[in-house]
Amino acid sequence: MPAGLKQKEVNLPTYEFDPKTNLKLRNWFVQEKRDLAFRKNRTPYSTWVSEIMLQQTRVAAMLPLYEKFIHRFPKPEDLAIAEEEEVFRYWQGLGYYSRAKNLLAGVQKLVNEFGGKFPKTLEEALSLPGVGPYTARAILSISYNLPFAVLDGNAKRVLSRLVLFKESGPKADPALQKIADSFLNLDFPGDHNEAVMELGARVCIPKPLCNECPLQNDCLAYQNGVQESIPEMEKKKKEILLNIRFYILKTKHGILLIRYPERRFFKTIYSLPFSFEGKNPYDSDPVLDWDLKPSDLGIKFKHTITHHKIQGFVSETELDTKSEKKLLENFYKIRPSIEIKYCNWKNLETEFPSSISKKIKQTLAKDGAVLPGLEN
Numbered sequence: 001m002p003a004g005l006k007q008k009e010v011n012l013p014t015y016e017f018d019p020k021t022n023l024k025l026r027n028w029f030v031q032e033k034r035d036l037a038f039r040k041n042r043t044p045y046s047t048w049v050s051e052i053m054l055q056q057t058r059v060a061a062m063l064p065l066y067e068k069f070i071h072r073f074p075k076p077e078d079l080a081i082a083e084e085e086e087v088f089r090y091w092q093g094l095g096y097y098s099r100a101k102n103l104l105a106g107v108q109k110l111v112n113e114f115g116g117k118f119p120k121t122l123e124e125a126l127s128l129p130g131v132g133p134y135t136a137r138a139i140l141s142i143s144y145n146l147p148f149a150v151l152d153g154n155a156k157r158v159l160s161r162l163v164l165f166k167e168s169g170p171k172a173d174p175a176l177q178k179i180a181d182s183f184l185n186l187d188f189p190g191d192h193n194e195a196v197m198e199l200g201a202r203v204c205i206p207k208p209l210c211n212e213c214p215l216q217n218d219c220l221a222y223q224n225g226v227q228e229s230i231p232e233m234e235k236k237k238k239e240i241l242l243n244i245r246f247y248i249l250k251t252k253h254g255i256l257l258i259r260y261p262e263r264r265f266f267k268t269i270y271s272l273p274f275s276f277e278g279k280n281p282y283d284s285d286p287v288l289d290w291d292l293k294p295s296d297l298g299i300k301f302k303h304t305i306t307h308h309k310i311q312g313f314v315s316e317t318e319l320d321t322k323s324e325k326k327l328l329e330n331f332y333k334i335r336p337s338i339e340i341k342y343c344n345w346k347n348l349e350t351e352f353p354s355s356i357s358k359k360i361k362q363t364l365a366k367d368g369a370v371l372p373g374l375e376n
């Protein structure tokens with residue numbers, strides 16, 4: 001069909017694919033697939049780790065971290081007995097620490113309740129913490145070759161374009177899952193899923209490279225010349241601008257770090273206490289109700305967390321035993337679930353494993369700020 005010709009709108013819950021389309025896709029994948037570390041010696045566990053790491057993270061950024069992680073925790077049994085803080089250290093650079101926390105909880109359940117062997121049913125796989133429909137389907141198909149079609153962002157884009165399916169967003173997922181199920185190559189479900197996602201990552205990208213695509217002749221969006229406008233863009237979440245002040249509170253035990261699950265950011269990791277400044281929709285850490293006046297170090301840095309554009313500031317002060325006790329009493333009163341620990345200046349990045357700690361250090365070093373008592 002010539003490009004530009006108006007095609008009847010397609011809004012199908014299922015779609016009949018020509019088996020030759022599957023074959024073309026698989027041949028392309030076999031020849032073109034990237035030689036990625038997580039594709040070697042695949043086990044359900046290594047697939048699980050790689051799939052969780054790849055959520056929200058680009059392959060190039062994830063690969064070195066994946067290799068280090070698997071080297072340190074080669075089997076589920078090694079990860080299951082690890083301390084959460086060590087796991088977080090190996091997660092540093094990937095962000096979204098709740099993923100690491102859930103992975104650890106999921107692997108502990110796998111070892112304790114399934115003898116370390118990843119289950120083979122969707123229902124049992126979904127019973128593991130941190131394993132949602134996408135991850136379960138990916139592990140079952142890629143590691144056991146079971147017939148489950150996966151649907152990540154890349155797969156959704158490819159499928160929507162192939163059949164000219166225009167809707168997007170969570171409401172469109174059930175229909176897209178049916179399309180994915182109809183397209184699944186039942187002889188090679190694992191390869192098929194990886195092929196769809198690989199095509200979406202490298203060829204059927206937002207500005208698609210249709211001339212390099214093995215499915216060009218099968219693609220309704222291409223035939224209609226509308227490939228760039230499918231799927232319809234989801235409305236972006238409104239950006240929220242935040243000013244956040246971080247506090248370096250020096251005590252005789254070291255720099256104070258806190259965490260508690262109710263706060264907006266860093267729910268799972270320890271961080272320097274922080275407060276929001278100016279207009280904002282969130283509660284601050286309970287650091288403001290105190291008599292001490294921390295000094296502003298006069299530095300600024302920028303950071304982004306999802307749709308939050310953050311301007312960061314830093315203050316510091318020294319707490320003697322009495323004021324530390326008073327501060328902690330206040331913390332526990334306002335946030336009973338709060339946990340505390342101490343770090344030193346050298347290991348701030350490993351103990352507060354967010355790129356924010358690195359930015360604070362780098363900005364201070366660049367501005368030549370003097371921080372008495374923080375050399376160690």
Ligand code: SF4
Binds near residue numbers: 204215
């Ligand atoms: S022809 Fe273009 S739009 Fe269609 S699947 Fe291939 S890359 Fe995507």
